[in-house]
Amino acid sequence: MSKGDRTKIIRRGTPESAAMLANVKRAMAITAALNRLTINDADEIRALFSELTGKRVDESFLLIPPFYTAGGDEIRVGRRVFINQNCTFYDLGGLDIADDVMIGPNVSLITAGHPLEPSQRRTATIGKPIAIERNVWIAAGATIIGGVTVGENAVVAAGSVVTKDVPPNTLVGGVPARVIRPIGD
Numbered sequence: 001m002s003k004g005d006r007t008k009i010i011r012r013g014t015p016e017s018a019a020m021l022a023n024v025k026r027a028m029a030i031t032a033a034l035n036r037l038t039i040n041d042a043d044e045i046r047a048l049f050s051e052l053t054g055k056r057v058d059e060s061f062l063l064i065p066p067f068y069t070a071g072g073d074e075i076r077v078g079r080r081v082f083i084n085q086n087c088t089f090y091d092l093g094g095l096d097i098a099d100d101v102m103i104g105p106n107v108s109l110i111t112a113g114h115p116l117e118p119s120q121r122r123t124a125t126i127g128k129p130i131a132i133e134r135n136v137w138i139a140a141g142a143t144i145i146g147g148v149t150v151g152e153n154a155v156v157a158a159g160s161v162v163t164k165d166v167p168p169n170t171l172v173g174g175v176p177a178r179v180i181r182p183i184g185d
Contacts, residue, residue, distance in 0.1 A: 006093065006094050006128075006129045007093065007126065007127065007128050007129075007147075008092060008093055008126070008127040008128075009124050009125075009126050009127075010092070010124060010125045010126075010127070011123060011124045012122065012123050012124060017125075020071070020092070020125065023071050023072075023073060024070050024071060026072075027052060027069050027070060027071050027072040027073075030048055030051055030052045030072065031052070031066075031067060031068060031069060031072075033048055034048040034049065034052070034063075034065055034066075034067060035065045035066040035067065036065075037065055038065070039064050039065075042062060045062075045063050045065065046059070046061055046063075049061065049063060049067075049077075052069065052072035052073075052075070053072055053073060053075045053076070053077070054072075054073050055076065057077055057081075058077075058078070058079040058080070058081075060079050060080045060081075061077060061079070061080075061081050062081070062082045062083070063082075063083040064083070064084050064085040065085060066085060066086055067083065067085075067086075067087055067088075067089075068086075068087070068088040068089070069088070069089045069090065069091060070090045070091070070092065070112065071090070071091050071092055072089075072091060073091075074091040074092060074093070074094045074095055074111075074127075075089055075091045075095045075097070076094075076095065076096045076097065077097045077101075078097060078098045078099035078100070078101065078134070079099045079100070080099055080100045081097055081099070081100070081101050081102075081103075082101070082102045082103065083103045083107075084103060084104050084105040084107070084140075085105050085106075086105050086106050087103060087105070087106065087107045087108070087109075088107075088108045088109070088110070089108075089109045090108075090109070090110045090111055090112045091109075091111055092111050092112040092125065092127035093111030093112060093126075093127030093128040093129045093130065093146045093147075094111060094127070094129035094130070095109055095111055095129070095130050095132075096129070096130070096131045096132065097132045098131075098132060098133050098134040098135075098136070098152075099134050099135070100134055100135040101132050101134070101135070101136050101137075101138070102136070102137045102138070103138045104137075104138060104139045104140035104141070104142070104158070105140050105141075106140055106141045107138050107139075107140070107141065107142050107143070107144075108142075108143040108144070109130055109132075109143075109144050110143065110144070110145050110146065111127050111128055111129060111130050111145075111146040112125055112126065112127050112146065113125075113126050113127075113128075113145070113146060114126065126146075127146060128145075128146030128147035129146065129147070130144055130145075130146060130147075130148055130149075130150075131148075131149040131150070132144075132149075132150045133149065133150060133151050133152040133154075133168070134152045134153070135152060135153045136150050136151075136152070136153070136154050136155070136156070137154075137155045137156070138150070138155075138156045139155065139156060139157055139158040139159075139160075140158045140159070141158050141159045142156045142157070142158065142159065142160045142161070142162065143160070143161045143162065144156070144162040145161075145162065145163055148162055148163065148164065148165055148166070149165045149166070150162065150165075150166040151165070151166050151167050151168030151169070151170070152168040152169070153168055153169045153183065153184075154166045154167070154168060154169065154170050154171070154172065154183075155170075155171045155172070155183060156172055156173070156177065157171060157172065157173030157174070157177075157180070158173075159173075159175070160172060160173045160174055160175065160177040161174075161175045161176050161177060162176070162177045163176045163177070164176070164177075166179075167179065169182055169183055169184055170182055170183060171183050
Protein backbone atom coordinates (compact mmCIF):
# COMPACT_ATOMS: atom_id res chain seq x y z
CA MET A 1 0.00 0.00 0.00
CA SER A 2 1.40 3.35 -0.97
CA LYS A 3 0.93 6.23 1.44
CA GLY A 4 1.52 8.83 -1.25
CA ASP A 5 1.50 12.38 0.09
CA ARG A 6 -1.70 12.37 2.11
CA THR A 7 -0.51 14.72 4.87
CA LYS A 8 -3.42 16.74 6.28
CA ILE A 9 -3.14 20.02 8.16
CA ILE A 10 -6.23 21.18 10.02
CA ARG A 11 -5.98 24.68 11.45
CA ARG A 12 -7.73 25.63 14.68
CA GLY A 13 -10.94 27.66 14.30
CA THR A 14 -11.66 26.58 10.73
CA PRO A 15 -14.66 24.70 9.34
CA GLU A 16 -12.36 21.67 8.95
CA SER A 17 -11.52 21.88 12.65
CA ALA A 18 -15.22 21.98 13.56
CA ALA A 19 -15.86 18.96 11.31
CA MET A 20 -12.96 17.10 12.94
CA LEU A 21 -14.43 17.76 16.40
CA ALA A 22 -17.88 16.59 15.28
CA ASN A 23 -16.30 13.42 13.91
CA VAL A 24 -14.47 12.81 17.20
CA LYS A 25 -17.80 13.10 19.06
CA ARG A 26 -19.42 10.66 16.60
CA ALA A 27 -16.57 8.19 17.08
CA MET A 28 -16.72 8.48 20.87
CA ALA A 29 -20.43 7.57 20.82
CA ILE A 30 -19.85 4.54 18.59
CA THR A 31 -16.83 3.29 20.55
CA ALA A 32 -18.73 3.70 23.83
CA ALA A 33 -21.34 1.28 22.48
CA LEU A 34 -18.66 -1.03 21.07
CA ASN A 35 -16.78 -1.07 24.38
CA ARG A 36 -19.83 -2.45 26.22
CA LEU A 37 -19.55 -5.63 24.14
CA THR A 38 -17.45 -8.76 24.65
CA ILE A 39 -15.60 -11.11 22.32
CA ASN A 40 -18.82 -13.17 22.19
CA ASP A 41 -20.54 -10.28 20.39
CA ALA A 42 -18.41 -10.53 17.22
CA ASP A 43 -21.27 -9.75 14.80
CA GLU A 44 -22.28 -6.64 16.75
CA ILE A 45 -18.64 -5.55 17.01
CA ARG A 46 -18.26 -5.89 13.23
CA ALA A 47 -21.47 -3.89 12.67
CA LEU A 48 -20.35 -1.06 14.96
CA PHE A 49 -16.82 -1.04 13.52
CA SER A 50 -18.35 -0.84 10.03
CA GLU A 51 -20.46 2.12 11.17
CA LEU A 52 -17.36 3.72 12.69
CA THR A 53 -15.28 3.40 9.52
CA GLY A 54 -18.13 3.95 7.07
CA LYS A 55 -17.10 0.75 5.28
CA ARG A 56 -18.37 -2.77 5.81
CA VAL A 57 -15.68 -4.95 7.38
CA ASP A 58 -15.19 -8.55 6.31
CA GLU A 59 -16.82 -11.39 8.28
CA SER A 60 -13.31 -12.56 9.21
CA PHE A 61 -12.53 -9.29 11.08
CA LEU A 62 -12.11 -9.76 14.84
CA LEU A 63 -11.69 -7.07 17.47
CA ILE A 64 -11.65 -7.54 21.24
CA PRO A 65 -12.90 -4.44 23.08
CA PRO A 66 -12.11 -1.99 24.48
CA PHE A 67 -11.04 0.02 21.44
CA TYR A 68 -10.41 3.77 21.12
CA THR A 69 -10.21 6.13 18.17
CA ALA A 70 -10.38 9.85 17.45
CA GLY A 71 -12.36 9.55 14.24
CA GLY A 72 -12.61 6.12 12.68
CA ASP A 73 -13.64 7.25 9.21
CA GLU A 74 -10.04 7.13 7.93
CA ILE A 75 -9.47 3.50 9.04
CA ARG A 76 -9.44 0.85 6.30
CA VAL A 77 -9.04 -2.83 7.22
CA GLY A 78 -8.56 -5.90 5.07
CA ARG A 79 -9.66 -9.49 5.57
CA ARG A 80 -8.64 -11.69 8.50
CA VAL A 81 -7.52 -8.69 10.58
CA PHE A 82 -7.29 -9.26 14.33
CA ILE A 83 -7.17 -6.35 16.79
CA ASN A 84 -6.61 -7.30 20.43
CA GLN A 85 -7.97 -5.36 23.40
CA ASN A 86 -7.20 -1.82 24.51
CA CYS A 87 -5.86 -0.51 21.18
CA THR A 88 -5.90 3.17 20.21
CA PHE A 89 -6.06 4.26 16.57
CA TYR A 90 -5.83 8.00 15.84
CA ASP A 91 -6.59 7.92 12.13
CA LEU A 92 -6.78 11.55 10.96
CA GLY A 93 -3.91 11.01 8.50
CA GLY A 94 -5.32 7.74 7.18
CA LEU A 95 -4.76 4.24 8.51
CA ASP A 96 -4.57 1.36 6.03
CA ILE A 97 -4.42 -2.16 7.48
CA ALA A 98 -4.00 -4.92 4.88
CA ASP A 99 -5.13 -8.55 4.97
CA ASP A 100 -3.89 -11.01 7.62
CA VAL A 101 -2.61 -8.36 10.06
CA MET A 102 -2.46 -9.18 13.78
CA ILE A 103 -2.40 -6.31 16.28
CA GLY A 104 -1.58 -7.11 19.90
CA PRO A 105 -3.08 -5.57 23.03
CA ASN A 106 -2.31 -1.97 23.99
CA VAL A 107 -1.04 -1.03 20.51
CA SER A 108 -1.26 2.64 19.50
CA LEU A 109 -1.38 3.69 15.85
CA ILE A 110 -1.14 7.48 15.94
CA THR A 111 -1.39 9.42 12.67
CA ALA A 112 -2.02 12.83 14.28
CA GLY A 113 0.37 15.32 15.83
CA HIS A 114 1.05 19.03 16.18
CA PRO A 115 3.69 21.52 15.00
CA LEU A 116 6.95 21.33 16.95
CA GLU A 117 7.34 25.09 17.38
CA PRO A 118 5.94 26.08 20.80
CA SER A 119 4.12 29.14 19.44
CA GLN A 120 2.43 27.01 16.74
CA ARG A 121 1.69 23.86 18.71
CA ARG A 122 -1.98 24.65 19.44
CA THR A 123 -2.71 26.17 16.03
CA ALA A 124 -3.02 22.99 13.99
CA THR A 125 -3.39 19.23 13.94
CA ILE A 126 -1.23 17.43 11.40
CA GLY A 127 -2.17 13.99 10.09
CA LYS A 128 0.27 11.69 8.30
CA PRO A 129 -0.78 8.23 7.06
CA ILE A 130 0.20 4.85 8.42
CA ALA A 131 0.20 1.80 6.14
CA ILE A 132 0.36 -1.69 7.63
CA GLU A 133 1.02 -4.13 4.81
CA ARG A 134 -0.09 -7.78 4.48
CA ASN A 135 0.66 -10.36 7.15
CA VAL A 136 2.23 -7.97 9.68
CA TRP A 137 2.25 -8.74 13.41
CA ILE A 138 2.40 -5.76 15.75
CA ALA A 139 3.12 -7.09 19.24
CA ALA A 140 1.79 -5.84 22.58
CA GLY A 141 2.31 -2.24 23.58
CA ALA A 142 3.93 -1.06 20.34
CA THR A 143 3.40 2.49 19.08
CA ILE A 144 3.56 3.46 15.41
CA ILE A 145 3.52 7.13 14.45
CA GLY A 146 2.26 8.87 11.31
CA GLY A 147 4.23 8.75 8.11
CA VAL A 148 5.29 5.11 8.57
CA THR A 149 4.77 2.03 6.39
CA VAL A 150 5.26 -1.39 7.99
CA GLY A 151 6.28 -3.75 5.18
CA GLU A 152 4.75 -7.11 4.33
CA ASN A 153 5.43 -9.99 6.76
CA ALA A 154 7.26 -7.70 9.21
CA VAL A 155 7.05 -8.05 13.00
CA VAL A 156 7.11 -5.09 15.37
CA ALA A 157 8.40 -6.29 18.76
CA ALA A 158 6.48 -5.60 21.97
CA GLY A 159 6.94 -2.12 23.40
CA SER A 160 8.60 -0.71 20.30
CA VAL A 161 8.15 2.85 19.05
CA VAL A 162 8.20 2.90 15.25
CA THR A 163 9.21 6.26 13.77
CA LYS A 164 10.55 5.12 10.36
CA ASP A 165 9.42 2.71 7.65
CA VAL A 166 9.86 -0.99 8.44
CA PRO A 167 11.25 -3.08 5.56
CA PRO A 168 9.29 -6.18 4.52
CA ASN A 169 10.27 -9.49 6.15
CA THR A 170 12.09 -7.94 9.11
CA LEU A 171 11.82 -7.94 12.88
CA VAL A 172 12.11 -4.46 14.40
CA GLY A 173 12.26 -3.49 18.05
CA GLY A 174 13.32 -0.87 20.52
CA VAL A 175 12.82 2.84 21.15
CA PRO A 176 13.12 4.07 18.51
CA ALA A 177 12.61 0.81 16.63
CA ARG A 178 15.46 -0.48 14.51
CA VAL A 179 15.89 -3.60 12.37
CA ILE A 180 16.92 -6.52 14.54
CA ARG A 181 17.10 -9.18 11.83
CA PRO A 182 15.44 -10.48 8.67
CA ILE A 183 12.68 -13.05 9.09
CA GLY A 184 11.28 -15.71 6.78
CA ASP A 185 9.91 -19.22 6.64
